[in-house]
Amino acid sequence: MSREHRYEVTVRWTGETTSYRGYSRDHDVEAAGKPTLAGTADPAFLGTADRWNPEDLLVASLSECHMLTFLSLCARAGVVVTGYVDNASGVMREDGAHGGRFTEVVLRPEVTVAEEGMREKAAALHHDAHDQCFIANSVNFPVRHEPVAR
The missing domain is CATH 3.30.300.20 (K homology (KH) domain)
Known part of the structure; x- marks a missing residue:
């Protein structure tokens, strides 16, 4: 018997992409009933080192x-x-x-x-x-x- 499971997350970013180097890569990863994860890009891609990428x-x-x-x-x-x-x-x-x-x-x-x-x-x-x-x-x-x- 095959079963299917669904997973829903929300990735939320706010800011302004005025230039490639000028915008924040920081964002939040959310799922109902769970702690929010602080996300970003890898530091090699201009993210911050203290957040998950x-x-x-x-x-x-x-x-x-x-x-x-x-x-x-x-x-x-x-x-x-x-x-x-x-x-x-x-x-x-x-x-x-x-x-x-x-x-x-x-x-x-x-x-x-x-x-x-x-x-x-x-x-x-x-x-x-x-x-x-x-x-x-x-x-x-x-x-x-x-x-x-x-």
């Missing part, structure tokens, strides 16, 4: 989706996870013609399990989590994994 959010989405899928699989397989940290990174390459694309994202989850005997199963479940992650299945670039189980 779309590139940050894409890498974060891949990391979050993998983690949530992995934790679900672990819970179902009897693997007790007691800690999870992912220092994820992404590479975006500009094409020189005012465009570009991500070429890869690398997830580096460090997982702590309750018992030594669970480490091997936890490590194996990262493959399944990748195959089932909604976001990873939606992008057209490689999402690699370098997991560590402790």
